[in-house]
Amino acid sequence: MSFPLGPFPACERLRFRLPSTNDAAFYLKLMNEPDYIRFIANHDLKTEEDALQYIKGKSLARFAQHKVGLWVVELKETGDPVGVCGLVFRKELEHPDLGYALxxxxxxRGFAREAATAVLEFAGKVLKLRTLCAITAPDNAASSNVLKKIGFEADGQLHLTEIGATADYYVWKLRYVEKGLA
Structure with a gap:
């Protein structure tokens, strides 16, 4: 597999990097938190080996195929991982999907907003994307609020076979495109 070596999104307090096989304990913890299971998915990770297989088979595979995925987001000050944030290409969605979990x-503490904003800037300036989407569980008010604060607009609901659920659907467009300046 071939992975992008950069550039990656950037922001004041956080650093973005590719997931690695050394992240198994972090992934196991993140993906077993109650809100992750409730609002995102239950990947049924029971061991670090399960998490390692997820990293290799899903996370790194996305980067190999699309050159983007969910980066590990860590504190610049300490290097501690706080979550993941990035773009996911889904067959059922017209645009790349902004995703994050902390x-x-x-x-x-504003980390989700800071990380998501950095990915939006990266998507527009580096990847030259003009439109992104995001999905959330209908009862995930915190995630919906983050999306609205960074400029996403609600656009109904979609049932996605890939996740096996109905999700609230949001769209983000670069503002100068909307004004006909692109």
């Missing part, structure tokens, strides 16, 4: 202990 460990519970890092929520409520």
């Amino acid at each position: 460990l519970e202990k890092y929520r409520g």
Whole structure:
């Protein structure tokens, strides 16, 4: 597999990097938190070996195929991973999907908003994308609020076979495109 070596999104307090096989314990913890299972998915990861297989078969595979995926987001100050954030290409969606998940202990500090904003800037400036979408569980008010704060607009609901659920659907467009300046 071939992976992009950069550039990656950038922001003030956080660093983005590719997932690695050394992240198995972090992935196991993140993906077994109650809100992750409730609002995103239950990947049924029971061991670090399960998490390692997920990293190789899903996370890194996305980067190999699309050159983007969900980066591991860590504190610049300490190097501690706080979550994941990036873009996911889904067959059922017309545009790349902005996704993010943070460990519970890092929520409520503006990290999701900061990371998501960095990915939006990267998507527009580096990847030259003009439109992105995002999906959330209908009862995930915190994620919906983040999306609205960074410029996404609600656009109904979709039932996605890939996730086996109905999700709230949001769209983000570069503002100068909307004004006919592109």
